[in-house]
Amino acid sequence: MRVGIPRSLLYYKYLxxxxxxxxxxxxxxxxxPLTNKKIxxxxxxxxxNELCVPVKAFYGHCxxxxxxxxxxxxxxxxxxxxxxxxxxxxFLGLPDMVGAVADNLxxxxxxxxxxNQREKPSEFKWQLINFAREQFGLGLLDGVAxxxxxxxxxxxxxxxxVAGRRPLDLLPASKLxxxxxxxxVKGGPRRIGLLGHPYNIYDGYITQxxxxxxxETGVELIVPEMxxxxxxxxxxxxxxxxxxxxxxxxxxxxxxxxxGNRLVDGVIYVLAFACGPDSxxxxxxxxxxxxxxxxxxxxxxxxxxxxxxxxxxxxxFVDMLTRKKSAMSAA
Amino acid sequence: MRPxxxxxxxxxxxxxxxxxxxxLFDRLGVEYIKPPPSSTKTLQIGVKHSPEFACLPLKxxxxxxxxxxxxxxxxxxxxxxxxxxxxGYYGIVEERILRDLGYDFDFIMLEPFRDGPRxxxxxxxELSAGLSILKLWKILKSSFTKGRAFDRLTWRSLQVxxxxxxxxxxxxALRRAEKILAAARSPEEVxxxxxxxxxxxxxxxxxxxxxxFKVGIVGEFYLLLEPFSNFDLEEILGNMGVYLERxxxxxxxxxxxxxxxxxxxxxxxxxxKAEPFLSHNVGGEGRETIxxxxxxxxxxxxxxxxxxxxxxxxxxxxxxxxxxxxxxxxIPVLTLAFDEQTGRAGxxxxxxxxxDLLKARRGGAPLASWKRAAKPETMPGDSCAGCAAKSxxxxxxxxxx
Numbered sequence: 001m002r003v004g005i006p007r008s009l010l011y012y013k014y015l016x017x018x019x020x021x022x023x024x025x026x027x028x029x030x031x032x033p034l035t036n037k038k039i040x041x042x043x044x045x046x047x048x049n050e051l052c053v054p055v056k057a058f059y060g061h062c063x064x065x066x067x068x069x070x071x072x073x074x075x076x077x078x079x080x081x082x083x084x085x086x087x088x089x090x091f092l093g094l095p096d097m098v099g100a101v102a103d104n105l106x107x108x109x110x111x112x113x114x115x116n117q118r119e120k121p122s123e124f125k126w127q128l129i130n131f132a133r134e135q136f137g138l139g140l141l142d143g144v145a146x147x148x149x150x151x152x153x154x155x156x157x158x159x160x161x162v163a164g165r166r167p168l169d170l171l172p173a174s175k176l177x178x179x180x181x182x183x184x185v186k187g188g189p190r191r192i193g194l195l196g197h198p199y200n201i202y203d204g205y206i207t208q209x210x211x212x213x214x215x216e217t218g219v220e221l222i223v224p225e226m227x228x229x230x231x232x233x234x235x236x237x238x239x240x241x242x243x244x245x246x247x248x249x250x251x252x253x254x255x256x257x258x259x260g261n262r263l264v265d266g267v268i269y270v271l272a273f274a275c276g277p278d279s280x281x282x283x284x285x286x287x288x289x290x291x292x293x294x295x296x297x298x299x300x301x302x303x304x305x306x307x308x309x310x311x312x313x314x315x316x317f318v319d320m321l322t323r324k325k326s327a328m329s330a331a
Numbered sequence: 332m333r334p335x336x337x338x339x340x341x342x343x344x345x346x347x348x349x350x351x352x353x354x355l356f357d358r359l360g361v362e363y364i365k366p367p368p369s370s371t372k373t374l375q376i377g378v379k380h381s382p383e384f385a386c387l388p389l390k391x392x393x394x395x396x397x398x399x400x401x402x403x404x405x406x407x408x409x410x411x412x413x414x415x416x417x418x419g420y421y422g423i424v425e426e427r428i429l430r431d432l433g434y435d436f437d438f439i440m441l442e443p444f445r446d447g448p449r450x451x452x453x454x455x456x457e458l459s460a461g462l463s464i465l466k467l468w469k470i471l472k473s474s475f476t477k478g479r480a481f482d483r484l485t486w487r488s489l490q491v492x493x494x495x496x497x498x499x500x501x502x503x504a505l506r507r508a509e510k511i512l513a514a515a516r517s518p519e520e521v522x523x524x525x526x527x528x529x530x531x532x533x534x535x536x537x538x539x540x541x542x543x544f545k546v547g548i549v550g551e552f553y554l555l556l557e558p559f560s561n562f563d564l565e566e567i568l569g570n571m572g573v574y575l576e577r578x579x580x581x582x583x584x585x586x587x588x589x590x591x592x593x594x595x596x597x598x599x600x601x602x603x604k605a606e607p608f609l610s611h612n613v614g615g616e617g618r619e620t621i622x623x624x625x626x627x628x629x630x631x632x633x634x635x636x637x638x639x640x641x642x643x644x645x646x647x648x649x650x651x652x653x654x655x656x657x658x659x660x661x662i663p664v665l666t667l668a669f670d671e672q673t674g675r676a677g678x679x680x681x682x683x684x685x686x687d688l689l690k691a692r693r694g695g696a697p698l699a700s701w702k703r704a705a706k707p708e709t710m711p712g713d714s715c716a717g718c719a720a721k722s723x724x725x726x727x728x729x730x731x732x
Contacts, residue, residue, distance in 0.1 A: 089613045090647075092648075096609045241440070243420070244420075245414065280424050284427060287427055
């Protein structure tokens, strides 16, 4: 049986885990191609127009997998990945949202295990083992074996990210989104923290190759995934009320960690239009950057974002950082 | 915190919540600065200082706060919550914005009762000197009972308006009824005033023979509860001869229990109805929106109108799923998203078109069974006085999202 994993949303976070787990259950795994014009416009046509662009792309990826003839789509319901927190409401409802259009679009059946660690983190493994049993009639030992090798794969992936490698290097067939050339660094290295959800910043089509473009200007990039998860979570507690969205916590933790330890010269914050949680924590992030006198640029992306506007803004921001840096070294 | 005697507390507007709070703060002995009624000015102020993509309720809230602070309020009370809807984090963001604007105030975040009764009690103890737990309990109970009565008045007015002979009578009656109820203090007075005010609404001159449509209103709580945010949609529909039921009520929303006394159908039942379409809670009222649409279809309503602020996450999930519900249950659904750019005229046109569609679906034939609705229906919660009293005893305020 061939199972398709759409290359959108949590793909960039958990692909090694999911892929190893499903392969361990004896399934063949196929991922959809990189987001392209056809995929995104197919998704935009089907999706409710107020949804954020990565979710619209998700619909497109499901349709692209349908066209390549997979037997099932893997659309897990990731409710929570840690205690006392949720992911995002859209991940909670994703299987139902896709399910609502599945018949009309002729999508293959959906595999929707529910992953919820909000009440009890240890439940996670049983949710997956039960999924393996109910869906494929596999016994406890097979489930455990698949789960353990998946955990190892995920840990290795996360360790490589902390070591400075990009999801783009590690995930299959995503080499296209790489810098084409590098100019020599003028005026000392400028370090930019790139803040945002992995499914936005690593999706070269949604963000118009933002990473490659930034690297072309010769800046050094750091992303939240390069910091150990525990450090991020620790730093994320420095807010008036604990956030209850896990992925926003990572973003908040990253900005707190970077600004608190003077790790960056500037921050670029990428958020999707109509992203709910980001629209609120944006206030806190901007406040934090102001407080620590770190320049911050918010980039809002959607399916209509133009390339020219983005390039101009990046160039202006990088120039500004360079000038600031040389003024400081002159003083 | 300031000394108790200097506290001038304010809260955001939410439908008739201010009537309940008037009573509550009066009983607590705290000065309550009611923000001026939400207006275009409020919205303008709010929009100016809010993050661009925050939902409409936050922007109006912020406008309320700024207007109230200008009027001398020095303490802000705001409800909290634990997600996944954005509402639970509103307070923190609003506080940050107001402090950045240079306002000086104390901020009280009222977290849900289930977070811990002690923290809940302490929040109120900060507002009122010498408040024992028992006393707080009694105060909350009496104010909540009154809140229930206010909600029932509005509930009834939504039905009476569809039949009123002279346009505007129901509004006048509602204002008069609310005034009668607001003056009541002791439990006996409240009971008497509730009955008297209800009879004021029932005595509006009605035309029982009128051919009306039944429409359910579902969606996000703020848009449903705050008439300013939806351009008095209920009144506009009522004037078109549409009999309305709405799913969210102020006291249902703040009650810790999930039985929806005013709406009449528990959250449990709604979740069950939503199960085939949306099998998990997605925060806010997402699941209830799906569940009540199914319920309205099963009860033979002519149509459903969904209201949501632009970009609302749980409601957008519901909107994505509603076409499937429409198809399977054969009920027309009109989705209206609101933000600061929304115009009243555009909304009215869409409502008129929707009512025309309902007319066309019925093929012009009047449905005799609807005519019975002209008689006062039994009130939700009236069936058993004991239940009503019990619900009031669980009157702790908490956020539902």
